[in-house]
């Protein structure tokens with residue numbers, strides 16, 4: 001028998017994806033689906049804004065992203081969604097050969113300017129970063145296995161220090177973790193945050209590099225990851241693509257999913273947070289009663305929680321947990337011990353040309369740069385003169401995504417605007433309440449000096465800016481994450497008789513692809 005009424009709690013990407021796939025699998029009217037979202041809009045922190053601008057008397061517009069901005073073509077669930085929603089025509093792709101794919105930089109705290117991360121042998125031998133990478137690779141290659149027992153879950157920093165040395169772990173490891181989790185590499189589980197790294201070590205009998213060499217020559221790795229996904233011909237189109245987005249930004253996926261859910265008869269409730277949850281009915285035929293802040297009451301035969309884990313925890317706690325719920329809550333508790341990272345995202349736009357038509361060059365062509373953890377750490381402004389604002393990195397958006405922007409009668413073939421996004425906070429916010437938390441605009445006067453130190457250039461006044469603060473937006477996986485997720489899923493299955501599931505970034509991975517994949521898998525056993 002198909003489920004009679006499915007409730008989806010949370011309308012971020014995971015909840016939307018669950019609603020989309022469940023509505024295709026269990027069509028209306030046999031199954032009703034209701035999605036409940038606390039915010040007045042769907043999509044969580046995926047938010048794209050087109051801003052109209054005038055530059056040197058010409059009208060144009062620029063597309064700015066408040067959250068994630070690009071996708072990688074390695075997620076079959078994302079490619080499938082693009083195919084099913086017919087979004088191919090609005091794709092903007094960045095080839096693997098483009099500077100935005102090839103050139104990545106670090107700004108080493110305490111220095112001036114950017115250092116390119118080497119990708120070719122000559123720069124490995126000559127540049128300081130290259131020498132550090134080379135030494136790290138050789139160290140890992142020739143060092144015998146020195147791992148802890150197999151059930152010990154190491155931090156990313158401990159793992160990289162053990163295999164590649166402390167300097168590499170601090171410089172590259174902390175920067176990588178900033179760029180993905182906006183978190184402290186000393187707090188994250190290597191197995192959960194970078195499962196691939198952990199797998200390579202197992203293959204290489206302790207060495208990542210030996211594991212990578214083995215993998216490259218292994219036949220067993222050549223299975224088709226797209227098998228079972230309805231990707232149409234999108235996969236071929238993505239063959240030489242490094243990253244992609246859409247003409248109107250990543251929110252295109254959200255808006256199109258919303259239209260499709262409406263067409264499929266899914267009821268979408270916005271701006272009305274879930275306020276209580278209770279399981280009732282019989283042992284063999286449970287049902288789930290959900291009330292919202294506005295007082296609406298829903299009875300679901302099945303449900304999917306795509307709520308942030310701390311929110312789910314509070315909901316279960318305030319709804320008076322039974323004994324078995326209490327053990328699920330203990331696991332939820334331990335899954336939320338590493339607090340989710342908060343990030344302030346500042347979009348800055350400059351004209352790409354002077355009034356006289358000369359191109360402005362504010363940064364080298366490339367993806368952008370990351371700032372590793374300073375020697376002085378994240379502790380306080382006074383003790384971290386190397387990075388007083390807590391900048392984690394800056395993305396050179398117009399290098400990859402200038403096709404999103406428009407200008408009337410363009411002069412020359414280059415992008416009309418230089419747009420970049422500065423990412424601030426993460427682990428820096430853990431130690432200090434920032435003076436601009438109440439008024440984000442206060443941050444702006446401090447940025448030009450910081451950015452000119454990073455990029456070694458005086459920045460003109462931006463013609464447009466946006467500041468967004470995302471509180472607790474990325475849940476980083478702490479020590480023991482994977483086993484706790486397994487434990488939580490087992491508890492949930494027993495507790496809710498297989499009719500309630502927990503998905504979302506806190507249990508299934510933080511990338512857009514992970515969220516969409518998690519939603520796709522929801523309710524597969526119903």
Ligand SMILES: C=Cc1c2[nH]c(c1C)Cc1[nH]c(c(CCC(=O)O)c1C)Cc1[nH]c(c(C)c1CCC(=O)O)Cc1[nH]c(c(C)c1C=C)C2
Pocket residue numbers: 066067068069070071072178179180181182343345368369370392393394395423424474510511512513
């Ligand atoms: C808005 C800030 C975000 C930071 N991390 C994430 C967001 C949305 C999440 C994230 N970023 C990346 C990944 C890996 C994606 C994958 O492997 O498929 C994830 C899960 C990589 C990444 N980092 C930056 C960009 C532009 C990307 C590509 C994906 C995207 O558009 O988000 C830059 C960057 N992100 C953050 C910082 C501090 C930063 C610095 C330059 C935090």
